[in-house]
Amino acid sequence: MNAILIAVATVAGIGILAGLLLAILSKVMAVPVDETAQAIEEILPGANCGSCGFSGCSGYAAALSSGKTTETGLCNPGGSEVSAKIAELMGLAAADVTPMTAVVLCNGTEDVAERKMVYEGVASCKMAAQLFGGEKSCIYGCLGLGDCVSRCPYHAIKLCGGVAVVDYELCRACGMCVATCPKKLIELIPKNKVSAAVLCKNRDKGVLTMKECKVGCIGCMKCVKTCEYGAVTVESNVAHVDPDKCAACGKCADSCPKHVIEMLQFKA
Amino acid sequence: MKFMIALLVMGILTQNFTLAKFLGICPFLGVSKKLNTAVGMSLAVIFVMLLATAVTYPLNMFLEAHDLVYLQTIVFILVIAALVQMVEIVLKKYVKSLYNALGIYLPLITTNCAVLGVVILNIDNISAYSAYGFGFGHAMVSSFAAGAGFMLAMVLFAGVRSRLETADVPKSLEGLPITLIAAAIVSMSFLGFTGIVEGMGLL
Numbered sequence: 001m002n003a004i005l006i007a008v009a010t011v012a013g014i015g016i017l018a019g020l021l022l023a024i025l026s027k028v029m030a031v032p033v034d035e036t037a038q039a040i041e042e043i044l045p046g047a048n049c050g051s052c053g054f055s056g057c058s059g060y061a062a063a064l065s066s067g068k069t070t071e072t073g074l075c076n077p078g079g080s081e082v083s084a085k086i087a088e089l090m091g092l093a094a095a096d097v098t099p100m101t102a103v104v105l106c107n108g109t110e111d112v113a114e115r116k117m118v119y120e121g122v123a124s125c126k127m128a129a130q131l132f133g134g135e136k137s138c139i140y141g142c143l144g145l146g147d148c149v150s151r152c153p154y155h156a157i158k159l160c161g162g163v164a165v166v167d168y169e170l171c172r173a174c175g176m177c178v179a180t181c182p183k184k185l186i187e188l189i190p191k192n193k194v195s196a197a198v199l200c201k202n203r204d205k206g207v208l209t210m211k212e213c214k215v216g217c218i219g220c221m222k223c224v225k226t227c228e229y230g231a232v233t234v235e236s237n238v239a240h241v242d243p244d245k246c247a248a249c250g251k252c253a254d255s256c257p258k259h260v261i262e263m264l265q266f267k268a
Numbered sequence: 269m270k271f272m273i274a275l276l277v278m279g280i281l282t283q284n285f286t287l288a289k290f291l292g293i294c295p296f297l298g299v300s301k302k303l304n305t306a307v308g309m310s311l312a313v314i315f316v317m318l319l320a321t322a323v324t325y326p327l328n329m330f331l332e333a334h335d336l337v338y339l340q341t342i343v344f345i346l347v348i349a350a351l352v353q354m355v356e357i358v359l360k361k362y363v364k365s366l367y368n369a370l371g372i373y374l375p376l377i378t379t380n381c382a383v384l385g386v387v388i389l390n391i392d393n394i395s396a397y398s399a400y401g402f403g404f405g406h407a408m409v410s411s412f413a414a415g416a417g418f419m420l421a422m423v424l425f426a427g428v429r430s431r432l433e434t435a436d437v438p439k440s441l442e443g444l445p446i447t448l449i450a451a452a453i454v455s456m457s458f459l460g461f462t463g464i465v466e467g468m469g470l471l
Contacts, residue, residue, distance in 0.1 A: 007336055014327075014343055018350030025354055029361045122434050 036065035049174030077172035100173035101191040106142035107199040109161035112214035129182040138212040148177035191266040194248040223252035274470035279413020286421040292382030314415030321411040
């Protein structure tokens with residue numbers, strides 16, 4: 001009987017001692033929790049993309065609650081909805097966030113883009129780009145190995161015929177793919193209206209471009225001349241559409257001999 | 269002194285906890301993806317091992333005095349769990365980045381068999397190495413060696429895994445299978461240290 005008592009007392013004693021120590025320690029070492037920051041973090045989408053300019057969602061929440069920033073509209077993936085919620089919580093002004101989407105500016109699928117070699121290395125654009133600029137003759141084109149696909153937290157990018165394609169419905173414009181693409185092919189454009197986009201970034205001279213890809217921009221200036229709004233410019237042998245000026249008339253797309261310009265339709 | 273060195277060499281190389289005794293495999297596979305988390309985890313494990321030995325060694329004397337050696341396992345687990353919780357609270361306060369990096373693996377040190385293993389083996393060593401007068405100091409040295417061995421295994425394996433990331437692995441072996449195969453090869457390579465303690469005339 002005595003043996004059992006001692007055993008029970010020992011274990012119970014150690015248990016109580018450890019419990020007491022832990023209780024005291026957790027009071028002494030308590031880390032103050034910022035409740036406003038936690039509430040904001042719950043509103044934020046939680047992708048930790050960093051498009052707000054802070055280190056992840058918790059960083060933005062902490063900056064908002066501590067008053068380091070009063071701008072509620074920095075979260076691209078959250079959009080106006082999240083901005084309004086944060087504004088309500090913090091008593092700040094809500095901001096209008098223009099809904100944006102990422103667009104891959106390359107149309108050079110396997111059947112139209114020439115290849116200078118067969119790449120059999122690691123399936124990573126970053127790696128492939130270091131080996132003579134990748135598999136395609138065009139060193140500006142999409143490598144189609146999907147670094148952006150694996151990076152996208154919203155699974156909005158797919159590979160389609162060797163070129164990455166963004167699903168505009170799913171894209172939340174966090175900009176992670178923009179930073180990932182070694183060819184800097186991805187851009188964020190507003191998706192609240194129809195806009196023309198030049199799906200090529202080839203800066204080679206027209207003659208070279210024609211040899212490299214059937215749908216490469218040759219910088220012929222036809223679109224620049226057709227556009228009545230001055231939205232299209234050609235720089236370093238490649239056209240570019242300014243989405244702010246574009247009135248979506250579609251004339252540039254019709255005039256393009258290489259069919260590089262596409263009218264991007266976004267559902268509202 | 270010779271015996272201390274022997275304990276160090278045994279703990280780190282010949283009787284490496286992870287690679288020879290297969291204790292603490294969970295964090296070995298879980299946290300070895302990145303070098304800095306591997307080092308952070310190993311440091312936490314070394315710290316907990318030292319602390320646990322320092323507490324359980326005298327506790328064992330108490331248990332032996334009262335004929336309660338059969339309570340060893342449960343009491344030791346209780347003590348280790350409490351210690352890990354304390355480490356967690358302190359880390360959360362002072363080293364937030366390490367606390368975030370370790371995540372779930374920090375509370376898992378509680379049930380890390382390497383920690384319980386080192387504590388119980390130290391007790392066993394008292395009778396096994398009684399000829400060398402195995403005492404509290406030796407116990408601390410051998411638990412440090414065990415922790416350092418764990419760290420060596422983690423750091424080596426983090427290097428192997430970073431190479432695996434870019435390796436062309438057959439589809440069926442991708443992920444955990446190839447990791448386990450790599451772990452087995454690293455473990456086998458440690459067999460090469462067998463007999464080094466005796467060979468150096470340390471024991």
